[in-house]
Amino acid sequence: MRAAERSAGDEPLRAPSGTHDILPPESAVFEGVVARFASRARLAGYGLALTPLFEELAVFSRGVGSSTDVVTKEMYDFVDKGGRHLALRPEVTASVARAYVQHRPTLPWRVWYWGPQFRYERPQAGRYRQFWQLGAEVLGTGDPDLDVEVIELAWTFCEGERIPGLSLALNSLGDGACRPAYRERLLAFLEPLAAQLCPEHQTRYRDNPLRVLDCKRPACRDATAAAPTPLEALCPSCRTHFARVQEGLASLGIPAVVTPRLVRGLDYYTRTTFEITASALSASQDAVGGGGRYDGLVAALGGPETPGIGFSLGLDRLLLARGDDAPAPEAGLEAFVVDLTGGGAALVLTSRLRRAGVAVERAFDSRSLRAQLRMADRSGAAVALIIGPAERAAGEVRLHPLRGGEESVVAIEEVEGALRALDGAGERPRRTGNEEQA
RNA sequence: GUGGCCGUAGCUCAGUCGGUUAGAGCGCCAGGUUGUGGCCCUGGAGGUCGGGGGUUCAAGUCCCCUCGGUCACCCCA
Structure with a gap:
């Protein structure tokens, strides 16, 4: 069935699979969430960054990582009339980093954003092919206090939105000094167990061994029960950094739960990573947001060594987790x-x-x-x-x-x-x- | 990419063992009131029963295919 044939039929036109219309009166709820995030971000010194919805494919393949699912199977990529290989953005951090490299604003650079992102996945509750995110990024400082500040923004915003059952998972993945050694160690651990891993990871573990830790299938879980975690392999400076992040969060009363197996699906993360989940969402799609430090991303996109950290929150999931309290807003007519x-x-x-x-x-x-x-x-x-x-x-x-x-x-x-x-x-x-x- | 469930009016749904012209509630429109909304009453519009094929004297109903939706796996927001 060719696409041309399909659209030539006389079936009524509808929004593409995995997309949805956000219409009045529900759209007012959506609008309100964005407005509240904007004002919080402004209080913390962030300016709005609106980057293109599509980029050169390389922004994502080099930025996000060529072994990630997001890049290998989930990208909407296409060649335009000028022969450029482009992709609808599957996330925004890489675009922000690209914009930094291109314009070189003075550091530290704080920006927030909101808008749609695109991933070609099978739709289901809380997962769409076009989904909306709010997020913030800060480039130019490796100070762990910034990690704390950024996590606080994400966390307090979710709390302020009255999302029930929130929790915050925290981990450190190490940096350029300790991660390669850890990776080798993990590979050495997995090698003899390869046959016991789940079918998907039996060969893929070589490309991205860390992901095996995060695999939810029983086979991988059992096989890696005794695997070394990145946390126990941290180098001294990463260890210090992580300790200060934990202290800082504690001093602000933010209840982070150290989760050694939290890996996340994007390759650019270094050191601090975190994820916010809501119990109201189904067990497998319970993340309302996540983020972390990416000290190598800017360099990977051709810029100078520049540390960075950020997060994004799924707007669709935020609304889902909050339930159907959609307060049918008044038209506001006088x-x-x-x-x-x-x-x-x-x-x-x-x-x-x-x-x-x-x-x-x-x-x-x-x-x-x-x-x-x-x-x-x-x-x-x-x-x-x-x-x-x-x-x-x-x-x-x-x-x-x-x-x-x-x-x-x-x-x-x-x-x-x-x-x-x-x-x-x-x-x-x-x-x-x-x-x-x- | 794999699997389960579901497609009847704008929405939510009913439709018996296959049997006459496919129904209800809500919503919409009009009237009841020649210039007064809500509540009430009366009437009306609105349907390729997702699509195609098959079985049958007869299909919304049974069978096959297909399209779509949805939920789950995987992955993530």
Whole structure:
């Protein structure tokens, strides 16, 4: 079945598999989360970085690592009309590092971001082909205090979003000094056990032995029960760094759980790595976010040796973990214009009010008064502004409160003042009956 | 990539052993009230029963294929 044939059929068009529409009113929840993250990030000195949704393939193959699943099987890559080999971004950290190399802003450089990412995987609950992330990255300092600060931002933000059952896993993977030696040691350990590993890792363990530690299949779990962990192989400076990160987290009251087998799927991590999980998510997709230090990434992309650390949070999963409390938000409308004279009066009045900063809607198609008032009621507006032939002739507007109150008539030039007055009065809850009668 | 479950109206679903013109609730539209929303009442619009093939006098219902959705494995956010 060719794609062309498939789309030529007369089946209704729908969003591609693994993507989903985020529409009102739920989209307002999404919007709110992003806005709260933005303000937290700003407090900590981060600026917004908007990098392209697609990059040269090499940004990811060299940045993320050519043996990772993300790069080998999950990338949406394509050749454009100019023959460039591009890929939709499967994550953002590598893009940020590329942007740093390209523009060389002064260090330390703190940026936050949000936007969609793409991975070609089989969709399931909490896992999409286009998914949304919030994240932050800091380049230019290897100070462990920064690790603490970055983890704190991720952690306190999740807490602030009232996600139930949060926990924080922490590990250190070592650096350029101790990791290669550890890798050899692990390989030597795995070599004689290869036949006992799960089918997938029987050959793959050579490319990326650390991943075997993280494999959830019983075969690998049993075979590696006694395997050395990166933590016990840390060199002195990595050990000191990790100790200070733990101290710092403790001093802020952040409950990190040291998890020696936490590996994570991207190759660029060095030293500190962490993952935030939520018990409300299904056991296998319980990560709402994760991150870590990547002191070699910038150099791998052709820049100078520059340490860095960051994290990203899955927006879709954040919302999923928080449950369906999606607070159907009000439209926020102040007024709804009901025009019984053909619509021209509404056209002029809504325009005038909107220019004055009043949130206002109207009906179209010259519908009946009853129909227009029904729309006004459902719109959530506080008041209907009725213009019939009589009002129009007199240069007036009838103010009809929709949530209780007395109807009144004002000169059309004074509508804004009257709305303001009503708004002021509404601040003291005055229930004048009229709502919910048995 | 592998496996389980599910496809009937915009939404949630019913549809008996295969049997007449495929139903309900919600939503939407109109009217009840010639200028007053919600509640109530009446009426209306809206369906390739996912698609194709087969069995049968007869298929929403049984069989095969296919497409789509969903959940899980794997991996990750």
